Amino acid sequence: xxxxxxxxxxxxxxxxxxxxxxxxxxxxxxxxxxxxxxxxxxxxxxxxxxxxxxxxxxxxxxxxxxxxxxxxxxxxxxxxxxxxxxxxxxxxxxxxxxxxxxxxxxxxxxxxxxxxxxxxxxxxxxxxxxxxxxxxxxxxxxxxxxxxxxxxxxxxxxxxxxxxxxxxxxxxxxxxxxxxxxxxxxxxxxxxxxxxxxxxxxxxxxxxxxxxxxxxxxxxxxxxxxxxxxxxxxxxxxxxxxxxxxxxxxxxxxxxxxxxxxxxxxxxxxxxxxxxxxxxxxxxxxxxxxxxxxxxxxxxxxxxxxxxxxxxxxxxxxxxxxxxxxxxxxxxxxxxxxxxxxxxxxxxxxxxxxxxxxxxxxxxxxxxxxxx
Amino acid sequence: xxxxxxxxxxxxxxxxxxxxxxxxxxxxxxxxxxxxxxxxxxxxxxxxxxxxxxxxxxxxxxxxxxxxxxxxxxxxxxxxxxxxxxxxxxxxxxxxxxxxxxxxxxxxxxxxxxxxxxxxxxxxxxxxxxxxxxxxxxxxxxxxxxxxxxxxxxxxxxxxxxxxxxxxxxxxxxxxxxxxxxxxxxxxxxxxxxxxxxxxxxxxxxxxxxxxxxxxxxxxxxxxxxxxxxxxxxxxxxxxxxxxxxxxxxxxxxxxxxxxxxxxxxxxxxxxxxxxxx
Numbered sequence: 001x002x003x004x005x006x007x008x009x010x011x012x013x014x015x016x017x018x019x020x021x022x023x024x025x026x027x028x029x030x031x032x033x034x035x036x037x038x039x040x041x042x043x044x045x046x047x048x049x050x051x052x053x054x055x056x057x058x059x060x061x062x063x064x065x066x067x068x069x070x071x072x073x074x075x076x077x078x079x080x081x082x083x084x085x086x087x088x089x090x091x092x093x094x095x096x097x098x099x100x101x102x103x104x105x106x107x108x109x110x111x112x113x114x115x116x117x118x119x120x121x122x123x124x125x126x127x128x129x130x131x132x133x134x135x136x137x138x139x140x141x142x143x144x145x146x147x148x149x150x151x152x153x154x155x156x157x158x159x160x161x162x163x164x165x166x167x168x169x170x171x172x173x174x175x176x177x178x179x180x181x182x183x184x185x186x187x188x189x190x191x192x193x194x195x196x197x198x199x200x201x202x203x204x205x206x207x208x209x210x211x212x213x214x215x216x217x218x219x220x221x222x223x224x225x226x227x228x229x230x231x232x233x234x235x236x237x238x239x240x241x242x243x244x245x246x247x248x249x250x251x252x253x254x255x256x257x258x259x260x261x262x263x264x265x266x267x268x269x270x271x272x273x274x275x276x277x278x279x280x281x282x283x284x285x286x287x288x289x290x291x292x293x294x295x296x297x298x299x300x301x302x303x304x305x306x307x308x309x310x311x312x313x314x315x316x317x318x319x320x321x322x323x324x325x326x327x328x329x330x331x332x333x334x335x336x337x338x339x340x341x342x343x344x345x346x347x348x349x350x351x352x353x354x355x356x357x358x359x360x361x362x363x364x365x366x367x368x369x370x371x372x
Numbered sequence: 373x374x375x376x377x378x379x380x381x382x383x384x385x386x387x388x389x390x391x392x393x394x395x396x397x398x399x400x401x402x403x404x405x406x407x408x409x410x411x412x413x414x415x416x417x418x419x420x421x422x423x424x425x426x427x428x429x430x431x432x433x434x435x436x437x438x439x440x441x442x443x444x445x446x447x448x449x450x451x452x453x454x455x456x457x458x459x460x461x462x463x464x465x466x467x468x469x470x471x472x473x474x475x476x477x478x479x480x481x482x483x484x485x486x487x488x489x490x491x492x493x494x495x496x497x498x499x500x501x502x503x504x505x506x507x508x509x510x511x512x513x514x515x516x517x518x519x520x521x522x523x524x525x526x527x528x529x530x531x532x533x534x535x536x537x538x539x540x541x542x543x544x545x546x547x548x549x550x551x552x553x554x555x556x557x558x559x560x561x562x563x564x565x566x567x568x569x570x571x572x573x574x575x576x577x578x579x580x581x582x583x584x585x586x587x588x589x590x591x592x593x594x595x596x597x598x599x600x601x602x603x604x605x606x607x608x609x610x611x612x613x614x615x616x617x618x619x620x621x622x623x624x625x626x627x628x629x630x631x632x633x634x635x636x637x638x639x640x641x642x643x644x645x646x647x648x649x650x
Contacts, residue, residue, distance in 0.1 A: 020459055041644035046458045046637065051484040055451040058444065058481075062424075062455025065442065066463065070455070088445050215422050215440040215456060216463050222385075222435050224443035233388055233435060234443075 006031035012147030019045035022059035032073035053078035067214030073099035087126035095154035113356030114167035140174035168279035208251030262313035270299025287364035327351035397591030399550035399576030410560035426473035447478025486540035507581030544570035
């Protein structure tokens, strides 16, 4: 069937088991709200339009604590408002999914134009030291798959997961064959199996992720945004604070290989590798093909997981190529990361565009000619 | 142990969480007692109660009691409560807020929760000040009063929380003081039993901050002020507006019927299902 990126997000969410959505109207993410307002009540789920994005994420966290997989969808200005409760979901370890269809900023910026300028906000937008998981999508198919993946990762690691889309991918229509639900792997949060009196809600475990009891299932415990001990009670003891914050990070860093997704296209013999994500990865692939036709050995590393940064994947192409080119629709947010992990063996070039238009294959090709 | 104490003892979390954070003489404990007695009288199971709070002195209340407890971000308690209630309507959701929490940073959430008529009970402790952060003026600090950030005088007019709730559409609104603890018990009980968005405003003293900065005396003297200035709804009806200027009108201010959000949403589900395949 012919699907729009935003429509594919909805299909992915429903297959993943999402049954609660709270949101606030915003371009270019509104289709997700509109379609879920029709589909969720049919499935005995709930849709609610809240008074703002702060409230939206608050309701999403509340619903998740009550045991229902939940999500919201927004764009830059709304994502800014969500930073407060995003931090809450991180510290209280509440699974939820936030779709951010990026548009040009800062502030109201360019409501109907594409952008990739919230990449760093997805990493550092909420205050305090915290881990972050953010995925991206460059095709309609990926909008679907990464929404499912976002739910799975959030349930598995008890953390909010951000899906960074851009206006191009969100509104683009592509042919997509929806697979049978049986083929899709869906992960549900691990619940406690011990009796309530033995339940330790924020217990350290080998995997770093404690079992999660839903409200109303007999495990009465305390959920707070304050730094807490393993019982969930606020603590000011250094010997409890340190290990807790360390565990929050470790539960993600220990599973990098499972979280970090990237795709390699003709990177084995590439002298120049393009590192791209989102809609720019599409232009990059075309540029790669055209460059090869001209005899320039170009490869493409497509980042699917944005955070945690796929260091291992970048290091792999750094060993092969003498030049890395990072085209982005921002002033250079991922290129900084690429430069950070580059030990100096390769040259890293950027191609930044912030005028509300997409980066075309020709522009990438020209830049390749310039730097090679 | 007295009967009343036994009731409270039954609901407290005895492992690790005491002593509590509140100042000696604080009114929050009286409000907590009233809440527990009301829950006990209604006969709710511990497992079916979700107690949600925001930030501030009142935000610390849920941690001491043995329910499903959720201490959220400042002003946002009602948004979390909305999610919990919609996701699992069988749960009884009670929200504890302070005055700054409910009508400053959370003012927008407060009026919209009332407008939607979500089946949630809000209990707002109004002590006219930001106590925990050191006594800065709140939206309910009266005109002309002193605080850490209005040392020359407060030039803003105060919100009347209950009246705001009435205007925003809450189906049950009651106001009491921590001096009149028995009235508080019955107001909270009625609010819990009321389907839809119910509000109980609890007038309390903060002798540590508001009282000290305005030379209003100790906790006992401030509670005596509550006693001397409280007027029942019935009596207030026969009083001239001038006479009510410095009075606290206590009792049930509104008790009306409006469609409850969750019940309405059930109908939406039925309508949505009827469109499948069309």
